[in-house]
Amino acid sequence: MMMKNFQNIKLSGLGMGNMRLPLIPGKGDGDIDFERASAIIDKAMAAGVNYYDTAYVYHSGKSESFLGDALVSRYPRESFYLATKFFIAANPDYKAVFAEQLKKLKTDYVDFYLIHSVGDDSAKKYIDGGSVKYFEEQKALGKVKYLGFSAHCSTKTLKEFAEYRKWDFAQLQINYYDWKYGNTKEQYELLKSMGIPVVVMEPVRGGRLAELSPEANELLKKRYPDRSIASWAFRWLKGLDNVMMILSGMSDMSQLEDNLNTFADDASLTEEEERLLFTACDVFRNKLVIPCTACRYCTDSCPSQINIPEFLRVYNHIKTDGDWASWEFEHIKSEGKPSGCVSCGVCTEHCPQSIKIPELMGEISEKFGKQ
Numbered sequence: 001m002m003m004k005n006f007q008n009i010k011l012s013g014l015g016m017g018n019m020r021l022p023l024i025p026g027k028g029d030g031d032i033d034f035e036r037a038s039a040i041i042d043k044a045m046a047a048g049v050n051y052y053d054t055a056y057v058y059h060s061g062k063s064e065s066f067l068g069d070a071l072v073s074r075y076p077r078e079s080f081y082l083a084t085k086f087f088i089a090a091n092p093d094y095k096a097v098f099a100e101q102l103k104k105l106k107t108d109y110v111d112f113y114l115i116h117s118v119g120d121d122s123a124k125k126y127i128d129g130g131s132v133k134y135f136e137e138q139k140a141l142g143k144v145k146y147l148g149f150s151a152h153c154s155t156k157t158l159k160e161f162a163e164y165r166k167w168d169f170a171q172l173q174i175n176y177y178d179w180k181y182g183n184t185k186e187q188y189e190l191l192k193s194m195g196i197p198v199v200v201m202e203p204v205r206g207g208r209l210a211e212l213s214p215e216a217n218e219l220l221k222k223r224y225p226d227r228s229i230a231s232w233a234f235r236w237l238k239g240l241d242n243v244m245m246i247l248s249g250m251s252d253m254s255q256l257e258d259n260l261n262t263f264a265d266d267a268s269l270t271e272e273e274e275r276l277l278f279t280a281c282d283v284f285r286n287k288l289v290i291p292c293t294a295c296r297y298c299t300d301s302c303p304s305q306i307n308i309p310e311f312l313r314v315y316n317h318i319k320t321d322g323d324w325a326s327w328e329f330e331h332i333k334s335e336g337k338p339s340g341c342v343s344c345g346v347c348t349e350h351c352p353q354s355i356k357i358p359e360l361m362g363e364i365s366e367k368f369g370k371q
């Protein structure tokens with residue numbers, strides 16, 4: 001197992017995220033299949049994975065209890081590191097949350113404690129509400145060993161929050177796709193310049209980088225037929241020197257086995273392999289994303305008065321980030337909806353990108369019914 005130095009301890013390169021544990025078939029997110037999930041923990045422990053990340057809200061509040069039972073109760077406390085988080089939107093009472101967490105986790109201290117999902121709206125609330133100060137006190141008491149935060153926010157907010165105090169670490173969504181097309185690179189480099197080591201979350205973008213398009217997959221498979229597509233994402237991350245930990249939310253044994261194989265040593269990608277990966281990333285994105293430039297040449301002539309570029313923008317967001325982004329449809333200002341498209345084809349005649357707009361309007365209304 002690849003190991004990394006963090007302050008005066010050694011962390012396994014791979015950490016286990018506990019938000020996508022196997023569930024009892026047919027049941028909800030809170031119904032973790034203890035037998036299958038604990039078998040993953042056992043195998044991870046046997047292989048040297050020593051970092052286990054959870055949060056108050058994961059698996060409808062059951063992830064922490066699961067770790068208390070499957071990990072903390074069954075292994076010597078000093079043989080692993082626990083990470084959990086305080087999420088103000090779930091319960092602002094940080095004292096009560098922390099007491100509940102210690103109880104659920106069956107421990108009297110947490111190794112890595114994070115202010116959870118700092119956002120542009122919540123950053124100030126965390127500080128003004130007293131939670132950061134409280135967890136600093138817990139650190140002084142030894143109930144928290146290392147204090148950090150996870151963030152999904154603008155770089156401006158990230159900078160302000162990172163500068164608020166001397167954090168031990170921070171957790172960011174980093175993967176090669178967001179590195180190329182999002183603001184991940186600038187956020188990573190900001191934290192690096194401030195001397196704050198990074199824990200990586202969403203290394204395969206919630207699973208979307210585990211399989212790319214057939215053309216992109218072929219490029220990578222041609223190079224290394226035996227390597228999984230997901231393993232390219234992890235190997236690329238291994239090359240970032242300010243990364244102290246790479247989390248993977250493993251749902252089954254095959255994912256763990258593949259990851260253990262990837263983290264058997266600390267080899268990253270060569271420059272040539274990295275170029276190939278970013279080429280595959282471009283091929284994947286070009287296939288995935290509708291190339292609308294929002295020129296609006298199509299809108300005036302639409303008899304159904306559909307705000308076509310806006311619907312395509314949101315559809316692109318869904319394609320790259322998942323169905324959760326469909327809430328944005330509700331905020332589109334448009335007289336007509338995709339379901340009102342009469343397939344006249346006038347829009348396509350005006351579109352310099354030759355986008356098959358009527359087909360896409362049909363897809364949107366079919367997949368997202370009320371649109």
Ligand code: SF4
Nearest residue numbers: 302341342344345347
């Ligand atoms: S095909 Fe549909 S979207 Fe295009 S102009 Fe006609 S009604 Fe509008």
Ligand code: SF4
Nearest residue numbers: 292293295296298351
């Ligand atoms: S004409 Fe084509 S590129 Fe321009 S806004 Fe409409 S769909 Fe997008």
